[in-house]
Amino acid sequence: MADALYTGQFCPMFIDGKQVxxxxxxxxxxxxxxxxxxxxxxxxxxxxxxDLAVAAARRAFEGPWSKFTPYDRQEILLRIADLVEKNWDELCVTDTLDMGLPISRTLGNKRRVIxxxxxxxxxxxxxxxxxIENSVSQSMITFTTREPVGVVGAIIPWNAPTAxxxxxxxPALATGCTIVLKPSEDAPLVPLRLTQLMQDAGLPDGVVNVVTGTGAEAGAPLAQHPDVNKIxxxxxxxxxxxxxxxxVDTLKRITLELGGKSPMIICKDADIAKAIPVAAMAVFAHSGQICIAGSRLFVAREIHDEFLHRLSExxxxLKIGHGLDPDTDLGPLINARQTSKVEDYIASGEAEGAKLITGGDRPAGAEFDGGNFLRPAVFGGxxxxxxxxxxxxxxxVIxxxxFDTLDEAVTRANATPYGLAGGIFSRDLSTAHKMVKRLKAGSVWVNMYHAIDPAVPFGGLKMSGYGKEGGVEHxxxxxxxxSVWIQTD
Known part of the structure; x- marks a missing residue:
């Protein structure tokens, strides 16, 4: 199916505009x-x-990139968007091959990413x-300017490398910063290709640099680097x-988007037919490998048994298979280590008395040989x-x-160190509004899940991190x- 893509080629890093x-x-x-x-x-x-990448980013920040006006930076970003759109199919195939997400989903991210x-x-x-109207003296003028923080170090996971x-x-380019990106060693190919496209768009050397490597060997030195202003x-x-x-030592500005154990609450008045696929794909959309997965499913007792039966069906x-098959619903997990880890969780669920209603095992067949596949699991009890x-x-794994009352559902939903996301299904918007206010989560979806928009802030509470991505706040x-003060007399 994809033999032509198994080239085994060497893909160099990007530092100071050069492949190295x-x-x-x-x-x-x-x-x-x-x-x-x-x-x-x-x-x-x-x-x-x-060190080389950070030095290149610093030179670019203090040199040619500092002369780009906001309008110049806007033009660069629009040219990058056009090139990403032109090469979208290629990027999606690489993404799918690199980390397994079904091609139907990588292709479907086009509108959001561009x-x-x-x-x-x-x-x-x-x-x-x-x-600012000065309250101290009429002979003073006061105003503020917004200036880029400097060199940004960015470390990303493997589950959505393009986005x-x-x-x-x-946002680094929009504000005039420069950046050193460290992608996951499990999915580095699309970030490298994106950097090529950015160079083709006319981005000066050193503005965007990509270093590939492990977290311990490349990520940690980037996070600790004294000449990086933000992580x-x-x-x-x-x-x-x-x-x-x-x-701490260098007082870096830090934005963290971390783990989650998000609740999905299905009220007794929910539209079950609509809630079933949403609740399922809130977890299974990326074989569960997504921070916002609604993996704790709270279902009103009145509809609990019916809901679990239909959810399991x-x-x-869902069709499991290679991500390049357009009919695939669930692709593989990222690697054998992660697959074994998930199997250990499934075993622990059964050992602690939960009932495995469906899935959790490896699918049989020659098409799954060598792959990291698991059938989607639903636990009850x-x-x-x-x-x-x-x-x-x-x-x-769901x-x-x-639950018996809405108060109980909210209390249990909040009883977690995480606070990244949550979902509610109810026909009563008054009920939904009250529950939204009480849920301790950075994003809450009502009668839907997974919606993300560039204009809407996204980020977690508690142990799910701090800072927002998306929106003007980002x-x-x-x-x-x-702050600038000018004495006019």
């Missing part, structure tokens, strides 16, 4: 998670490579300071905590204190639990405010 290997000469292999076959190799960067670039292009010319790359790079990170809570600690109907109800699994994290 790691100084050590070492490489990392990139594999297709659906087959285990080698796709490519990338440089295994270390601290010395990070929309991000054009949204931030619009914002580039809308940034401004304020004139994650642009979500980090576009933006998407990934696990444990790594986010380490990054926050690393930023829906899960069984789950207790709030069970491991599968408390910890982020990052796999295709833990369903009945740009504040890339800007410093300077």
């Amino acid at each position: 290997p790691a100084q050590s000469g070492e490489v990392l292999g990139v594999t297709d998670p659906a087959s285990g076959r080698s796709i490519a190799t990338v440089p295994r960067a270390g601290a010395s490579d990070v 929309g991000m670039l054009r949204f931030y292009a619009g914002q580039a010319t809308a940034l401004h300071g304020d004139y 994650a790359s642009i979500w980090k790079i576009a 933006v990170f998407t990934g696990s809570t444990a790594t986010g905590q380490a990054i926050a600690r690393a930023g 829906y899960a069984q109907s 789950v207790g709030d204190d069970m491991k599968i109800a408390r910890e982020e699994i990052f796999g295709p 833990s369903a639990m009945p 740009l504040d994290a890339y800007l410093d405010t300077k």
Whole structure:
């Protein structure tokens, strides 16, 4: 099906506008998670490579990039958007091959991803300071300016490399910052290709740099680097905590979008036919490998049994396969390590007394050989204190639990260290409004799930991180405010 794409080619990093290997000469292999076959190799960067990338970003920030006006930056972003749109199919095939998400879903992200670039292009010319009527003296003029923070270090996960790359790079470019991007070693190919397209759009050398490598060898040196002014990170809570600690000595500005264990609440008056596919795909859309997965499913007791029966039937109907098959609903997990981790969670659920209603095993057949596939799992009889109800699994596993009252549902939904997202299904918008206000989550969807818009802020509460991405609020994290006083007499 995709033999022509298994080239095993070497894909170099981008530093200072040039494609370069790691100084050590070492490489990392990139594999297709659906087959285990080698796709490519990338440089295994270390601290010395990070130093070069940060130095290039600093030179660009203080040099040619500093002369670009907001209008110039807007033009660059719009040209990048046009090139991404022109090469969209190629990017999607690479993304699917790299990390397994079905091609129907990568192709379907086009409007959102290109929309991000054009949204931030619009914002580039809308940034401004304020004139402040001085209350001290009429002979003074006071105003503020908004200035870029400087060099940004961005570390992204493997589960959405196209969107994650642009979500980090576009606001940096709009505000006049420069950036060093460290993609996951499991899915580095699209970020490298995006950087090529940005160079083709006329971006000066050193404005966007990409270093490939492991978190310990490349990510940690980037987070700790004294000449990086801001770190933006998407990934696990444990790594986010380490990054926050690393930023203490240099007082870096930090944005963290971390893990989640999001609740989906199905009220007794919900439209079950509409809620079933939404509740299922709130978890199964990326084989559960998504931070906002609505993996804790609270269902009103009056409809609980019917809902679980129909949910399980829906899960069984989903087609599992290679992501390049346009009919595939669920692709593979990212690697064998993650697959084994999810299997351990499934085993713990059964050991603690939850009932595995469907799925959780590996599908049989030659087409699954070498791949990291699991059938989507639905658990019933789950207790709030069970491991599968408390910890982020990052796999295709739903833990369903009945509730009797809305107060109970909200209390239990909030009883988690996480606060990234939540969902509510109810025909009564008064009920939905009351529950939205009480849920401790950064995003709440009503009678839907997973909607994300470039103009709408996104981010978590509690152990799900801090800071927002998306919307005008996003740009504040890339800007410093300077107060200016002028004596006119």
